[in-house]
Amino acid sequence: MVNAFAYVPAVVLLPFFSFLIALGAGRYLPKGGAFGGITATAGSLLLSLWVAAAVAGGGEYNETIYTWAGGEQFELTFGLLIDPLSALMLVIVSLVAVLVHVFSLGYMNDEGETGLPRYYAGLGLFTASMLGFVVADNLLMAFMFFELVGLCSYLLIGFHFREPGPPSAAKKAFLVTRFGDYFFLVGVVAVFATFGTAAFAGEGSFPALAAAALPPDGSVDVWTPGGLDVGTWFTVIGLLVLGGVIGKSAQFPLHTWLPDAMEGPTPVSALIHAATMVAAGVYLVARMYGFYTLSPTALAVIAFIGGFTALFAATMGVVKDELKQVLAYSTISQYGYMMLALGAGGYVAAVFHLTTHAFFKALLFLGAGSVIIAMHHNEDMWDMGGLKSRMPVTYYTFLAGSLALAGIFPFAGFWSKDEILYEALVHAPGEPLLFGGYLMGLLAVPVTAFYTFRMVFLTFHGEPRTETARDPEPVRWNVKGPLTVLGSLAVVTGLINMVPVKTVFELKGIDYLHRWLNNEWGGIEGLSSHHYADIGPYSSQPIVGGEVGTVLAGAAVSLGLALAGLGLAWQLYGGASPAEHTAKLGGIKDVLYNNYYLDELQVWLAYRTEDVAGVADVFDQGIIDGVVNGVSSVSLAGGGRIRLIQTGLVSQYAGMITLGLIALLVILSVGGGWFL
Amino acid sequence: MVPPQWYLFLAAAVFCIGLFGILTRRDALYFLMSVELMMNAANINFVAFAFYYGDLTGQVFALFVIALAAAEVAIGIGIILVLYRNFGEIDVTVPTEMRW
Numbered sequence: 001m002v003n004a005f006a007y008v009p010a011v012v013l014l015p016f017f018s019f020l021i022a023l024g025a026g027r028y029l030p031k032g033g034a035f036g037g038i039t040a041t042a043g044s045l046l047l048s049l050w051v052a053a054a055v056a057g058g059g060e061y062n063e064t065i066y067t068w069a070g071g072e073q074f075e076l077t078f079g080l081l082i083d084p085l086s087a088l089m090l091v092i093v094s095l096v097a098v099l100v101h102v103f104s105l106g107y108m109n110d111e112g113e114t115g116l117p118r119y120y121a122g123l124g125l126f127t128a129s130m131l132g133f134v135v136a137d138n139l140l141m142a143f144m145f146f147e148l149v150g151l152c153s154y155l156l157i158g159f160h161f162r163e164p165g166p167p168s169a170a171k172k173a174f175l176v177t178r179f180g181d182y183f184f185l186v187g188v189v190a191v192f193a194t195f196g197t198a199a200f201a202g203e204g205s206f207p208a209l210a211a212a213a214l215p216p217d218g219s220v221d222v223w224t225p226g227g228l229d230v231g232t233w234f235t236v237i238g239l240l241v242l243g244g245v246i247g248k249s250a251q252f253p254l255h256t257w258l259p260d261a262m263e264g265p266t267p268v269s270a271l272i273h274a275a276t277m278v279a280a281g282v283y284l285v286a287r288m289y290g291f292y293t294l295s296p297t298a299l300a301v302i303a304f305i306g307g308f309t310a311l312f313a314a315t316m317g318v319v320k321d322e323l324k325q326v327l328a329y330s331t332i333s334q335y336g337y338m339m340l341a342l343g344a345g346g347y348v349a350a351v352f353h354l355t356t357h358a359f360f361k362a363l364l365f366l367g368a369g370s371v372i373i374a375m376h377h378n379e380d381m382w383d384m385g386g387l388k389s390r391m392p393v394t395y396y397t398f399l400a401g402s403l404a405l406a407g408i409f410p411f412a413g414f415w416s417k418d419e420i421l422y423e424a425l426v427h428a429p430g431e432p433l434l435f436g437g438y439l440m441g442l443l444a445v446p447v448t449a450f451y452t453f454r455m456v457f458l459t460f461h462g463e464p465r466t467e468t469a470r471d472p473e474p475v476r477w478n479v480k481g482p483l484t485v486l487g488s489l490a491v492v493t494g495l496i497n498m499v500p501v502k503t504v505f506e507l508k509g510i511d512y513l514h515r516w517l518n519n520e521w522g523g524i525e526g527l528s529s530h531h532y533a534d535i536g537p538y539s540s541q542p543i544v545g546g547e548v549g550t551v552l553a554g555a556a557v558s559l560g561l562a563l564a565g566l567g568l569a570w571q572l573y574g575g576a577s578p579a580e581h582t583a584k585l586g587g588i589k590d591v592l593y594n595n596y597y598l599d600e601l602q603v604w605l606a607y608r609t610e611d612v613a614g615v616a617d618v619f620d621q622g623i624i625d626g627v628v629n630g631v632s633s634v635s636l637a638g639g640g641r642i643r644l645i646q647t648g649l650v651s652q653y654a655g656m657i658t659l660g661l662i663a664l665l666v667i668l669s670v671g672g673g674w675f676l
Numbered sequence: 677m678v679p680p681q682w683y684l685f686l687a688a689a690v691f692c693i694g695l696f697g698i699l700t701r702r703d704a705l706y707f708l709m710s711v712e713l714m715m716n717a718a719n720i721n722f723v724a725f726a727f728y729y730g731d732l733t734g735q736v737f738a739l740f741v742i743a744l745a746a747a748e749v750a751i752g753i754g755i756i757l758v759l760y761r762n763f764g765e766i767d768v769t770v771p772t773e774m775r776w
Contacts, residue, residue, distance in 0.1 A: 648772030650707075654698045 004047075004054035005061040008080050011047045011090060012131045014040040015097070019124030026117025031109050033120040034101065041097040041127055048090035055087040058522035062137060062201050074196045081137035081201055083524045084516045085351065089134045089283055092358045093276050097127040099362065099482035100271040106479035107267050107369050119159060123271070126152035130276050134283065139198035139206070139241075142284060143181075143188050146244065149277045150177050156272060157264035169263040176257040176602075180247020187240030194222050194237065200287055201524045207290030208526055210234055211535060214294060231295065238291065238298035241284070249281030249335045252309040256599055258332055262324040266372055269324060270365030274331050275358040282338045282354055289347055289532050296537040300433040303343025303424065307437025307444075310336030312596075314447040318454070319585070319592045322379040323368045326455045330405060331361055333444060337420050340437050345538040346423030347529050348497070348514050353416035355513075356493045360404035360412055363486035367398035370479045371459060374472030381455065382580070386464035390472050393480045395460050397487030402456050404490040406449035407562045414559065415494035417445070422499075422554045427538040445558050449565030457573040465577070503551045683724035691717035704759060704766040708752045715745045 018040035022033030029036065061082035069076040101123060108119055129152055133145035151174075158170030191198050195206040202208070212220040213230050224233040245251070250258040261273050272278075285292060285302065292298055310333045317329035334357050341350035372379055374391055388395045404413035424438035464470040497513035509515065519528040572581045591597070645656075669675065690713055697710030719738045726734025756766055763770050 646775045648775030650768045651699060651702070658695060658699065 004050045005059065005080075005082060007047050008051060008061065008082060008135060009065070011044045011051070011094070012128055012135065014043045014047075015124045015127035015131065017124075019121050019128060022117050022120040022124055026120060029117075031105065032116025034105055034109060034116070037104075037120045037124050037127075038098065038101045040124065041094055041101055044127070044131060045091070045094040045098050048087070048094045051082060052087040052091050055082060055084055055523065056516075056521045060522055060524045062524055064137070074192055074198075076140060077138060078141050079137035079199075080135045081524075082135065083201065083527050084519065084522070085283075085286060085527070086134050088351070088355065088516070089279075090131060092279075092355060093127070093130050093134060096271055096275040096358060096362045097123070097130075099366070099485060100267045102478050103270070103366050103369065103482045104265075104267045106476050107373060108265060110476060110478070111373065113265075115159070119156070119265070122152055122156045122159070123268070126156065126272060126277070130280070133280055137200055139188050139191055139200070139288070142200075142287070143184060143244075146184070146248065146280060146284070147181065149272070149280060150174060150181070150248070153177075153261070153272050153277055156268040157261050159265055159268070160263070166263040169257075169260040173257040173261045176254050177247040180243045180245070180254050183240045183243025184245075184247075187237055187243070190237045190240060194224065194233070201527050205526070207288060207294075210291055210294055234291070235295040235297045238295050239301065241288070242298065242302065245281035245284055245339075246305065247281070248284075249278050249339065250332045251281070251305050251336060251339060252312055253598065255309065255313060255332045256595065256602060259325055259328040259595070262322075262328050266324065266365060266369035269327075270362045270369065273328070274361040274365050278331060278335055279354055279358060282335060282342065282350060285339070285342050286347060286351055286354075289342070290526060290535070292342070293345070293532050293536040299343045299345065299537065300431060301343070303340050303437040304433045306336045306339025306341070306343055307424075307440035308336070309333065310340060311440040311444040311447070312336075314444040314451065316592050316595055317451040318447060319589050320451075321381055323371060323381055323384075323455065323459065324365070324379055326381075326451055327361070327364055327368060330364075330448065330451065333448060334361065334405070336444070337417060337441060340424055340441050341420040343437060344420070344424040344427050344434055345533070345536045346420055346427075347532050348517050349416065349419040349423045351517060352497050352513050353413075353420055355496075356404065356412035356416040356490075359486055359493055360401045360490040363397060363401035363483065363490050364405065366479070366482055366486065367394050367401060370394040370475050370483060371398075373475050373479065375468050376473060378466075378468060381458040383466040384459045384464075384469050385462045385577075386460070386469060387472060388460040390469075391475065393483060394475065397483040397490075398460070399456060400487045400490045402452045404494075406452045406566055407445060407558060408449070408566065409555075409559055410494060412490050412493035414562075415498060415500075418555050418558050419497070419499055421445075421558050422551060425554055426550060431538070442558065442561065446561040446565035446568075449562040450569045453566045453569035454573050457569060458578065461574060462576045462578060500551045500555050504548055680724055680728045683720060687717045687720040687724070690714075690720065702767045702769050704756045704768050707768060708749065708756070711752070712745060712749070715741060715748075 015037070018033070018036040021029075021036045026033035026036075059082075061080060064077045064079035066078045067075050068078065101120075104119070104123070108116060113119070126149060129145050129148035133142055133149060136142040136145060154170045154174040157173055158167045160166045188198065191206055195209045197204055197206055197209070199205040200207070209220050209222065212218075213222045214234075215230070222230065224230060228236075247254045258273060258278065262269055264273070292302070313329045313332035313336060317326050317333065320326045320329065334353070338350045338353050338357070341347075341353060368379075370391065371384070371387065371394060374387065374394075375384060400411065404411035407414045407417040421438065421441055424434060424441060428435040428438050497511050499511050499514065501507060502509075502511050514529065515521070517523075517529045519525075525531075572578065585592070594600075694710040694713030694717065697706055697713065701707060701710065719741050722734040722738040722741070726732060726738075759768075759771065760766050
């Protein structure tokens with residue numbers, strides 16, 4: 001049998017070729033190069049499925065394919081790491097990428113957008129970079145692709161660069177995520193300085209070395225700055241890398257770029273700002289989870305930030321009027337849940353939610369895109385209403401996605417969110433930060449359900465509030481197709497990991513994702529969920545009535561809260577012509593609507609740090625550029641003098657050649673010993 | 677038999693005459709003739725050594741150089757014609773455009 005792992009580079013390279021084709025020849029191709037992108041991502045999807053099947057067949061792959069800088073101390077390499085986690089992520093990314101490419105035919109081509117080759121080139125490069133990030137086998141390679149997806153995000157948010165909003169939003173997204181990435185970069189350097197390697201997996205990988213360096217074992221000596229305690233130093237490294245994660249996964253306080261990023265085309269929002277790029281942060285923590293579990297402090301910080309972000313973003317989603325804004329805040333909030341799960345030791349729960357969220361949030365964004373097409377690019381929910389009967393496919397798929405997002409049984413989101421809260425709950429006793437995270441996560445459940453169904457009721461139910469909503473533009477197969485696929489996934493993805501059902505009815509083996517990530521079919525030693533549980537700091541203890549009781553109580557509470565939120569939304573906005581109840585909140589509404597004035601705070605902080613920037617600017621312009629400019633002016637002045645010997649007089653040239661010949665003869669003859 | 681150093685002295689003398697011509701003359705036609713002298717100085721060396729070592733390669737080479745010199749003259753004359761057309765004279769110190 002042909003080895004699937006030999007084709008892993010092709011998974012990454014196919015979308016890259018589609019990028020080259022769209023960039024170079026897109027304008028001559030039908031549909032601006034869309035078919036190249038669809039073919040390439042479909043090819044990636046098939047190869048990813050094959051790779052996943054190979055992993056299921058007991059395979060694993062961890063190879064360095066190229067060393068681009070090597071030294072005595074360490075080597076900088078590109079390599080591939082395929083284990084259950086990256087195989088799963090490959091399938092998710094390439095699947096969503098295919099669907100988004102198809103949807104783009106409806107959203108971009110059919111709407112007569114210009115600059116399509118640029119668009120498809122951006123999508124291709126993004127998909128390639130994201131897949132490259134997923135298969136990266138070391139932290140530095142991951143960092144490079146992390147930056148590349150950030151660049152693609154910048155390019156695609158700013159797609160409509162002739163309008164004032166998108167370029168500014170793109171700049172903001174780039175700068176804010178870059179701010180986090182600086183910490184990440186310092187963290188990467190720290191990892192290299194400490195361990196001399198940045199590999200994720202294997203004997204000499206940095207999580208393995210870190211585990212061996214910690215006190216009970218202590219068999220490995222690592223470098224720490226100023227003789228700092230090893231454990232503390234690991235926490236510092238973890239938190240540094242976490243900076244990049246917080247920026248990319250839009251966690252508090254670096255979440256402000258994501259709502260603005262909604263200026264980009266809607267398929268881009270679905271692909272980059274819902275399903276994949278923002279997942280990069282969470283994926284990174286999961287990837288190096290063996291390192292994070294060694295530091296209880298880092299885990300507690302992750303859990304608390306996650307829980308806080310989940311609640312914080314959800315409250316802002318409640319008052320937004322624009323469809324995509326609500327979805328943006330819900331994305332931030334859902335990634336908060338994943339961080340909470342990771343911080344709470346729920347590695348599988350986080351990956352589970354990552355999976356289900358990728359599907360149902362891509363679905364919701366594409367559904368929103370469909371509504372936006374129908375509404376002639378008006379996103380204000382108060383101008384909609386009554387779209388239910390006019391666009392049934394969009395409505396039912398959007399409803400499936402909303403039920404999943406709100407966490408209603410038995411849709412995908414219920415299972416994953418419930419497992420996150422369960423993990424946080426059973427690990428919480430004795431961990432105040434974790435318990436705080438859990439409480440905020442729990443409080444966010446009804447808020448999530450409320451804003452989700454406020455959105456559904458305002459958009460699809462009641463009477464149409466404008467002429468456009470009364471007679472929306474129809475959408476074609478290329479919009480309905482991806483919606484149907486993702487809608488089905490949003491309903492059934494939960495089935496891959498029904499832990500509560502397994503616990504309550506004692507059905508062994510139906511928690512497929514747990515078994516998958518536990519290397520039951522295949523995987524790399526030291527990258528399995530039970531290994532993480534072994535070295536992790538948490539011990540789980542049931543709260544009420546044993547394990548079964550805790551599971552049931554947890555599920556009942558979160559489902560009850562979700563239903564309460566849903567009911568409240570129905571009560572307030574379910575009528576034929578709902579009123580703007582948010583106005584009753586008064587001052588609170590203003591605070592929420594202006595995102596707690598965090599944007600203003602960041603601008604204020606930016607002005608406070610102007611002096612630092614000024615000094616850096618002087619250093620950059622004066623010293624760095626000064627050296628460069630100095631070298632060039634010396635060459636320039638020297639060249640100016642020397643060129644004067646070029647007189648243009650043939651006789652002088654002949655004279656110089658003669659002199660040169662004589663000089664050469666004299667030197668050679670003296671050197672050759674003729675005159676001695 | 678004439679010893680080979682005489683040929684070499686002759687060749688050196690011819691070469692120096694040619695070089696002197698190039699360095700002192702301003703007329704392009706003199707230039708061309710001087711270059712011709714220098715080439716033939718080299719030819720004399722070729723033939724002299726070929727004769728001295730009894731090896732025909734040098735003589736064959738000399739024939740090639742003669743052919744090359746003919747080609748060079750053709751090009752040189754062409755350049756001088758263009759020179760005359762553009763500047764109205766063939767003084768090599770007049771056209772100095774090809775400089776900084």
